[in-house]
Every structure is written in C-alpha cells, then in structure tokens.
Amino acid sequence: MKLKNWKELPEGAIIKNTPTSPEFKTGEWKTKEPYYHAEKCTHCLLCWLYCPDSVITVKNKKIDVFLLEYCKGCGICAKICPVNAIEMREVEL
C-alpha cells in the first residue's frame, strides 16, 4: 500500500463511511478454523454472540455463513457451542 502524503489525508484523520475495517482480512492469522456441522446446530446463537471477529453471520435469526477470511481461529465458538456443532480443524498453511 502506497502511503498518502499529508495533503491527501482527510483533515483531523476523520474516517468516513465506516466501518472500513472489512477491507483488512485478518483470516491469515489463523492456524485452525471452525468447521460447521449444520445438522447438529440448534441456532442458539451463542457462537454469534461470542465470536470476537464477527465471522459468524445470522440471517432470519439463524446461523448463516462463516466469513472465514476474517477468522483468527481462536476457537471460542467451538468451546461455547452446547451441542458441539462446531469443530476446529487445522488449516493447511
């Protein structure tokens, strides 16, 4: 990324159109990633609530897709799941 000079930067370093952080993919940090067993899931939404990286999305009050390009692989979702519907698997680097 080419750095901007001071004339090109917004005044007061104001960031407009937030959130802009999704442009930065944090998924490459991970060594493990969650594997979702949809058939076991009861849609209690605990994993959605506790996922620190907003990887788990909800649609119509049900678990939808996992945005794995942001997943840092912490494994909180697998740990919190009461029915073991999420399993952490090693990522091939």
Add this chain to the structure above:
Amino acid sequence: MKKNFISLKELSERNIGLAPGHRACAGCPFPSIVRMVLSASDNPVVVANATGCLEVTSTIFPYSAWPVPWIHSAFENVAATIAGIETAFRVFKKRGIIPENKKINFIAFGGDGATYDIGLQALSGAIERGHNFLYILYDNQAYMNTGIQRSSATPFGANTTTSPAGKVIPGKLQDRKDITEIIAAHGTPYVAQASPSHFYDFISKIRKAFEIKGPKFIAVLSPCVPGWGYRENESIEIAKLAVETCFWPLYEIEHGVYKLTYKPAKKLPVRIWLEKQERFKHLINREELITEIQKKVDEKWERLLNLDGKKIF
C-alpha cells in the same frame, strides 16, 4: 430484571458491533462486549473511546471497525469528551437544531488504565456534574496494550512486566482498587459489575442503565489472552470462573440500593481460577498466598451478602 432483557434472536436482528477486520488478539472478548452494549440500545448511540486496547485495535487509520459515530480521546479524558458531546446535544436541542424528542444514548468505553488510573479525575468530574452517559469499563487488569504493565486494577500476586514474580517477590504486592465502590461513593444513580460470560445479566444491566437518567457505570471483566496467559478459546470460561469463585461478583447499585444479581449455586475456591492463568503460576505451590487471596475474596463476598438489598445513600 426480566423486562429489561432482549433475547439473542432479537439482538441478532439489530446486530450492531465491531465489524470484522479489527486487529484485537485472537480470542479477546471485548468485541463481544461491544456487540452486547451497542445492540442492546433501543436508540442511536454515540461512542467515545479512551486510548487503550479497544481503540488501538479497532481504528488503525484508514480502517475503522465502528459502525456508529465514534470519537477517540486521550487516556485521561474520555469522560470529559462524552460529557462535552452530551452537553452539545442538549444545547442543540435548546436552540432547535435537533428536535426536542430525539433520543441518543451516549456511551464511553475505557479500559482499566483509562478508568482506575489515568482517567479517574475526568470520570469523577463528569459523574459529579451529572451528565447523562453510560461508562463501560472493560477491565483486563493491566496495561495490556503497551505490554502488560501493572495498573491499580491488577490483583494481588499477579505477574506483570513491572511487577515480575521472582524468588522473593510474588508478583504484585498491592491489592486492586475497588472501582465499582469508588464510583458508587459518588452517589451515582446506577453502578454495576458484569461479566461477558453471563450475557443475560449483562444485557439486562445495559438496558436498565439506558433507561436511567444521569451518569451510569458498568464494570465488565475482560480476560486477556496474552496478559493473563491462557489458551485463546478459554476467554469466556475464565470470565465465568471469576464469577463462580466470587472474585468478580455480579451486582448492581441502583439509586443506592445494593442488589446481588447472581449468586453462584456453589462458591468455588479461588484456586481453580488462579490455576488457569499463567500470571498466577508462581502462586500454585505457595499455599499461604492462596489462602490470603481466598480470605480477601471471602471478606468482599461476605460484605456484599450483608449489603444485599440495603440502601447506602
């Protein structure tokens, strides 16, 4: 309490929280804390954020993970910043620039460094002036953002880089300050202590706080993976154990009335919580120090049990 709760299904429909792509450590629980706070609000929110882990990791220019109006302020003055925003809002209403019936919830986020130590005077002042805001303290019990230096939130015996545990000195020698009691002593309308692991309790407290006029304060325990030394998938479990061992009791003080919002069915010995963390590793074989910590926890818990349901001011 029940009327204040909003189900997870409803919360998921609102789903306002940090966007993905922020750079908090893997397993850090504060993004979940932010999600609970922002999603629980029925009105639009304005957030002021003190310097600290949350600010540093969520807004690395030109990226920001915040979906709401957000302002950064220095370590020492987040309470003053939010007080100023709230005052401007009131003045704009008076001048007719903003409609009279418009409601906005003002929230300040600060870590333990920005609350217990550096920002205490600004927070104390804002509370004394009676501004209408909610202060959320995410307490990770040291200056984690700069490399785990001790703060006045660090508990007795914890190993940090500025209170290293060695052969003679067993980590930090002083006790942590009880910030909840300090804020309560101001005569604050609503003060509470919460934990992300008990989300029902936490969300109810947030919603209750939004309904009360005047300054509100909620202290939330926020375990830290590198600072406390545990596996990154255990954050919520560690927070839960802190509550179950009564190290971090869940209670609230509403208009001076104490209320314990959660009593563990079986109070666990504090050793179980200490053993889980690398920062207390040196204490495991020192029975006399663990007994001392247990004694302090018991004393505080007894005090709270006695105060439960009583009015202090």
